[in-house]
Amino acid sequence: MELKQGVFFHKSFISFDALKLEIPMLPNSIPANDKIEQQFSNKHEKLIDYKKLDSLAIHVLEAEMAYYRCQNIFDSELSKMWTNHRNLVKNQAMTTTLIRLLQKRLDNVSNRCRDVYNYRIDHFLQNSYDELDYSVTDNKEEALKRIGFSYSLIIDTTYLFKKQQLQLLSRGPIYVPICQTYISDSNQSMHDIVKKQFAPLNYQLAGLFSKHNIQFPLQTEFQQKIYQKFEELFSTPIPSSLNQRAYYERQLIQSIQNSLNKNNLILRRTANNMNTFYVGNMQDFEAKADKFMDRSEDYIVLFDLDEEFKQKPWYNSLNDMIESMNSSLEKLKTNISIKHNSYQQIVADPTKVKLPYLYFLPNISKDNTNILLVPFIATDYSVTWNIGKYLNQLLRPIVDNILRATTFYDEADFIRKLNHYANIEHRLRSTTVLCTITISNFYALDTHKNMLDVVDYFLTDNLASTKLEAPTIPTIRDLLYLFLHNNVFYYKNKIYAFTKGSPNTIPLTETLSNIYLFEWQKKILKEIDENIEFSGRYKDQIFFTWNKSSALELERFIEDFREKHRNVRFQKLIGTTVQFLNAYIENRQGQLFTRVHYDPNIPRYILPYVIRHAKSAISDWLRSALIRAVCYCTSADDFHQERIYLELTLLTSGYSLLFVETHVKHFFNYFHAETMRFWRNQKAYDKFRGQWFNFTQNREKLSKELENFDHHGGLFRLNYMYDFGPRFRFNREFHRLWCAYFQHHPILSEKNTKIMLTSQNVYSLNTLLAAPKSPHLNQP
Structure with a gap:
């Protein structure tokens, strides 16, 4: 746990001296200039961070297995002790006083371990983003123990961003700055905010009811009921701590925008659909784009x-x-x-048609120092x-x-x-x-x-x-x-x-x-x-x-x-x-x-690029990635190492240890195989793997049934804007009301219809900083 928490805070008590990472010199064959040297330095820094995480992944897996072995031995001996005591085995029974002393000692050891763990986590928290200069010779050991936070950022410029700006950009394009809806306009009331968030769902329901000729009184009553429940659940003011963080992140975003504009830089997510930002010179980027179009x-x-x-x-x-x-x-x-x-x-309809526009995303999958551009076309309502x-x-x-x-x-x-x-x-x-x-x-x-x-x-x-x-x-x-x-x-x-x-x-x-x-x-x-x-x-x-x-x-x-x-x-x-x-x-x-x-x-340690509600999408991705790991890996050792890679990926991306542990435990508990998480027995793993093969086959059948609903017009996708509040509770209330109102409807009943209600984040770093802007063309 402590090793994983350290990754979350970009720190570790493990020494990486064995890695022997020396800063290489720029090859003589490459003409030196500030940009090339900066690219070379950035690439080397990332290489160091990846090697540190690879080393940590091995340490974490070994620590997990060692803990499980010790826990098994302890549980076995404790069980044996209690069995002997209850059965009054000669010379092995214990007095009540001795039992109480042992229990008290165990409690003291547990409390002591918990205190040490909490103290170290508090140390991580207080020093996770400290301002120490680790380039100083005396702090080489601390520099090695520090884990970088630049995995989701490709820098192709000599401009030096501030540390706080880099920390935010390293969260990647899918990161959602918290509660920006609530502070975007200081004059708007809570009622206005809730109404704005509900508007997409209200519009979609109106179109759906109109298409299926739902009587207007019934339509109005249902929409009013849904809105009342929505307003009841999402009208709670955000806590002061979140409010402060929201304003801080907004100021940081504005400072990044100013830096990009002032220095003629371009920020884009990468074309490989990973949670990665690329920042480079605007003029160079557009020159590559023009060259692509000409050819x-x-x-x-x-x-x-x-x-x-x-x-x-x-x-x-x-x-x-x-x-x-x-x-x-x-x-x-x-x-x-x-x-x-x-x-x-x-x-x-000529009045609703929009002219599609082309934009480019950088492809850095082949060589981080020589980007290629991939064209995309925004075609909605073309x-x-x-x-x-x-x-x-x-x-x-x-x-x-x-x-x-x-x-x-x-x-x-x-x-x-x-x-x-x-x-x-x-x-x-x-x-x-x-x-x-x-x-x-x-x-x-x-x-x-x-x-x-x-x-x-x-x-x-x-x-x-x-x-x-x-x-x-x-x-x-x-x-x-x-x-x-x-x-x-x-x-x-x-x-x-x-x-x-x-x-x-x-x-x-x-x-x-x-x-x-x-x-x-x-x-x-x-x-x-x-x-x-x-x-x-x-x-x-x-x-x-x-x-x-x-x-x-x-x-x-x-x-x-x-x-x-x-x-x-x-x-x-x-x-x-x-x-x-x-x-x-x-x-x-x-x-x-x-x-x-x-x-x-x-x-390796990069999340995918996702849309809609980021946390929910990453939750789905983690489950799919774990299923892919068990299906792909024929070896139990390879599977466990891949699982650790996935856990570290989430932790380095800012997802809490509680989030990771909850999803990993649910994965193993699905087939009541809790011990498989710490067991390398190949025969048991093969059985576990076979269960997931059967699961994926059944899941494919369900997906095809859902596609069949979609093809026949029985799948309805609805969404609302979300920033803060009990969305799971609202989703349950929505489905409850839907069943109550339309359980006997020939088309909209639960039997004949599948409702997919999702929440969508309004603001992400991609939409705030990197999304290509629609061109403004002069027309009457």
Whole structure:
């Protein structure tokens, strides 16, 4: 416990002298300048911190196991003593006075240990963010014992932030500064705050009731009841301590904003969907972005806003595009190719359409000193938003059903099936070669014409014997044509269109890519004997085994295939060891060995980037990560080490030891396997692992049932803004009232409907400091 608390406070009583970490000199081959030297220094500092945590992870695991062994010995001896006493064993019974003395001594020892523990934790708390200069020679030992807090921050600038600023930025983009809603406007009352937080839920309920023709009196009564309960629970003023912290963090955020603006710096979350900030020079960042756009073959400039339009303004051209698309939809409705209600869903309203805009996020997964940029497009309420949503709801269930046999549902599904192939069916041979393929242009695989042809062929080939309800396959092609050819976006005073693919932020894009790769991968898999091999795909990654010939011949086959289909760009990995979906997979002479894989270029102790309510999302992530660990790790030792890595990740990110312990205990207690946490018995672990394999299979079935509800319009997602208060209690009250009011409704009853009520944080560091701003374009 004490070791873990030390990590939480970025301190440790363990000496790291054995690491022998010397500050390296900058190589002579690299031209020296302030920025390069600062990058080199930052990278080395992180390396030191990671090595310290790796060392701590080993110490923590050894300490846990040692404590458990001693506790077992003590419990066994104590039990034996009491048994002998109760059974009046000769020469081993004890007087009442002696028993009382022993009990008193045990209590004193326990109290003493507790006092020492509390004293040390108090020391950690008082000195966790001290101002000592650990660069002084006399304090080298203290410097080694200190654990850094820069895991979630990549610094690519010579500017030196203040220590307090670094502490806040190191919490990462998902960190939610506490109670900012309550201090954002000093003039607002508690009633105003609660009303603002309830507004999204109230709006969603009104739309839901209107859609299902709920009588207005019933609708009004229910919404009033919900609001009364919401106001009752969330009208409590925040404690003074939280109020002080809220103002302190707001001032700190403002100081960071001033530093960024004054020094021409840019702050962005990283593109690898991890809880990491990147801070660099604005001019350098934009130069890389401009270079990317100049070289990209996926976009084409429609018109330049810097040039005064000689014919008509840009917004007139956009309105012409909307009118043309709506006219085509009108013709489809007139020809009864689409129904009237479908037409109402997909037609674009010019007054509500927003022009999508492109922004870039840095990708630092390969080299921390040489960032690459990844484009993203904000597409909410774009010209094609409605039609894309409609087509995805139509196609996704069909596509998922057809692709089910050749795709993995998730990480757990993959490793469970691989384990079945190797250890249940015993089809993994000592000569079996493993191969993975990673698609690098997943969202821009081919031209629009070729994409339409592939989708047309896919639907015709798989649905020819099935009567498809309206719209027909030709109508779907027409709608897809409108979707693909009307995706435009804004970037630096230019309007662009896509030549390949479509925005990666629209779900339909992934569905179309899945269709295309299904047809593409069939040409590879036809060379594979399904009775011998194991294969499948998850999004942009493919895994398969190969027994047909040697690894060299497999490589020749894949390279020949690459030459014939050059539009799909990919990297391959062939051998007895590969990595797939964050799993390290090894064929050890016909025996399958797996564990969690970490890219050496990506920091290990980093949380994922999550949205909605951060703490709730991280809670879900920890449970999933523990399940992934037990499914991936064939060795009990590897599993326990991975569990410690996860615990330290949360502690270094500011999550309390109570939070971590509660979730870890719940994980082991789920199958009543409390002792497995401190037990390295491989046979017992294999049984425990098998239970989780069965659990993931059942969880997948439940997830598919939920998806089925969603496809049939029975899943309703509702949310409200949250900053402080008893959200769990409100959620329970909401579901209780819903059941009471709609238990007999043909659609909204608990039997026919799934309500997902979630809370969403209003402010995170990403939204306050790093979120790309929507461009302001001049239009009437």
